[in-house]
Amino acid sequence: MASAKSVVRVLDHGTEVETGVRRPIRLTPDGYAGVAYAGSVYPLQSDDVIDLAGPSWELADCDRFLFAGADVPYAPSADEPLDAVGFDVEWHLETNRYGHYVVFNASERTASRVVTALEAADLSVQRWDVSHRPAEDGNFYDWFARLRFKGSRAEALTLIGAVITPPSVPAPTVPAIDPTAARLADAEARIEELLNELYIATRKGEAAERELSLLRRDPANARANEQRYRESLALAERRHADLQEQLVSIRQGLGGMADAAELVKSLADAEELRELALAENSLLLERVRAADANASENAARADDLAGQVDALLGRLAELDALETERLRAATAQRPRRGGVVEFLPQAFGRLVFVLDSVDVIANLESPAATMRALMDIDSGRLVGKDLEGMRGWYAVTKLATGIAGSEGLGRIYYKPDGHRVLVNVHIKQDEKQQRRHIERLRSY
Numbered sequence: 001m002a003s004a005k006s007v008v009r010v011l012d013h014g015t016e017v018e019t020g021v022r023r024p025i026r027l028t029p030d031g032y033a034g035v036a037y038a039g040s041v042y043p044l045q046s047d048d049v050i051d052l053a054g055p056s057w058e059l060a061d062c063d064r065f066l067f068a069g070a071d072v073p074y075a076p077s078a079d080e081p082l083d084a085v086g087f088d089v090e091w092h093l094e095t096n097r098y099g100h101y102v103v104f105n106a107s108e109r110t111a112s113r114v115v116t117a118l119e120a121a122d123l124s125v126q127r128w129d130v131s132h133r134p135a136e137d138g139n140f141y142d143w144f145a146r147l148r149f150k151g152s153r154a155e156a157l158t159l160i161g162a163v164i165t166p167p168s169v170p171a172p173t174v175p176a177i178d179p180t181a182a183r184l185a186d187a188e189a190r191i192e193e194l195l196n197e198l199y200i201a202t203r204k205g206e207a208a209e210r211e212l213s214l215l216r217r218d219p220a221n222a223r224a225n226e227q228r229y230r231e232s233l234a235l236a237e238r239r240h241a242d243l244q245e246q247l248v249s250i251r252q253g254l255g256g257m258a259d260a261a262e263l264v265k266s267l268a269d270a271e272e273l274r275e276l277a278l279a280e281n282s283l284l285l286e287r288v289r290a291a292d293a294n295a296s297e298n299a300a301r302a303d304d305l306a307g308q309v310d311a312l313l314g315r316l317a318e319l320d321a322l323e324t325e326r327l328r329a330a331t332a333q334r335p336r337r338g339g340v341v342e343f344l345p346q347a348f349g350r351l352v353f354v355l356d357s358v359d360v361i362a363n364l365e366s367p368a369a370t371m372r373a374l375m376d377i378d379s380g381r382l383v384g385k386d387l388e389g390m391r392g393w394y395a396v397t398k399l400a401t402g403i404a405g406s407e408g409l410g411r412i413y414y415k416p417d418g419h420r421v422l423v424n425v426h427i428k429q430d431e432k433q434q435r436r437h438i439e440r441l442r443s444y
Helices: 108-120 153-163 179-217 219-254 260-333 340-347 357-362 368-378 431-443
Strands: 005-012 015-024 033-037 040-043 049-051 090-096 099-105 125-130 143-147 351-353 394-399 410-417 420-427
Touching (some): 015 033, 040 049, 099 108, 099 153, 108 125, 108 143, 340 357, 351 357, 368 394, 368 410, 368 420
Parallel strands (some): 351 420
Antiparallel strands (some): 005 015, 033 040, 090 099, 099 143, 125 143, 394 410, 410 420
16 A cells, blocks of 8 residues: 655754655654655654754654555644643553653553653653563553653652553552451461361371271281291391301411401402403403404405405406417518528628538627628628638638627638639637638538
């Protein structure tokens, strides 16, 4: 539903500041109409006038609006006299250690007028608000106003009564106490107590009579009970004698102990040793459990590592198989090499190797020097020197072989024979063996 609106005239100490200001009508905390202007809410007086010199409210305190069509509750002007008396409200004065409190029932607008009237009568109000608790007379009231007045309760009642009509409910009067009536009431109370005590004593007497009657009717039970008590006493005495005998036997068996105190002390020491042994045993058991748990954990870890090793070994075997397969495939795709036997004729077309020359060349660890000499011979150059005692043969000596113990003992003997050259590669062992080898060359 829309809110009511008003076109107001703004005054400041009676001087017109602005006119024709259209504003929605709010409700102030005291129940009167008000409009917002310059960040505050001012009471709306009759003829739709607000005065900036008068009281004002915060916007947050005036969050209610007047509905359209409702009667406008205009606020009284500053020069309008207020009735000092005549508020027909129910009220009460509560006085405690914090001061005087006026509690009353009224509408919000009337409550504001009551507070204003109290302040006009020099009863300054420190704070007023909605009441949420019962007053000292047990009644709930709508509002409370705490006064700054420091006088007595009687003085406060007089001043408040001058502003508000006397309380509609007069204060209860305490009737005078008649001493005779008081003594009579005490006597009646005492008689009541005596009657109660008499009733209790009567009940106890009846119970005692019933118990006595039962005892008289059953003397045999009493005698039987007495006999049982005597037998129990005799049994206890025999048990006591047995315990005494056991104690004497224990003393004799212990020998060195003179009295029961030493026995008790020894038993206490034994108990202490037993507790220590149990504690030590418990500690050892804890250590054993910890060791078992650690061993179990290590065993589980070892099993895990063994599984990992097995997996790695399997992977390694798989990789070996793959490498073998790869090498086999690479070997199958690689052109076949003929070796030294096929290499020498292709490299040296004029040379004819005799005796075991091919095997010697194949076994050389370092054939570089031998190969250079063979290249020179194949090209037609004369290298080396004449072989003594062998006409037409030449010898190239001190060739590196790379064989341990035979370094520099490589030999090449060659003989030009027309278009071809007879070549023998040899490793010298000693002079005698060397002469025999040279003699074999005479057949060529």
